[in-house]
Amino acid sequence: MHELGITRNIVAIAADAAKGRRVLRVTLDVGRLAGVMTEAIQFCFETVAAGTALDGAQLDINEITGRAKCQACGSVYDTPTLFTACVCGSRACERLSGEELKIRSIELEEAA
Numbered sequence: 001m002h003e004l005g006i007t008r009n010i011v012a013i014a015a016d017a018a019k020g021r022r023v024l025r026v027t028l029d030v031g032r033l034a035g036v037m038t039e040a041i042q043f044c045f046e047t048v049a050a051g052t053a054l055d056g057a058q059l060d061i062n063e064i065t066g067r068a069k070c071q072a073c074g075s076v077y078d079t080p081t082l083f084t085a086c087v088c089g090s091r092a093c094e095r096l097s098g099e100e101l102k103i104r105s106i107e108l109e110e111a112a
């Protein structure tokens, strides 16, 4: 499963960034067009996090709606799929959001 690899990467990056401190919460930005199942990431997270700096941490997933800018008429519109055309009929667009998959923030335990 592709989401297991993604979850392992997220945990590895967050654990590295924590530099020995405990991670309490990780927030991800996941575009609805990124091609990943957020439920699967949630499902894997606890198991992958066990025994790392993220053991017991909360995972929040912020889903980002797909948006694009039409190159024909300049309007900005929501794209529920990668193939959604503009109302003017053009499919030539610049992707603005919806394909991201990144860590937005990491909340660490206060240093004692």
Ligand SMILES: [Zn+2]
Pocket (backbone or CB within 6 Å): 070, 071, 072, 073, 074, 075, 086, 087, 088, 089, 090
């Ligand atoms: Zn257009």
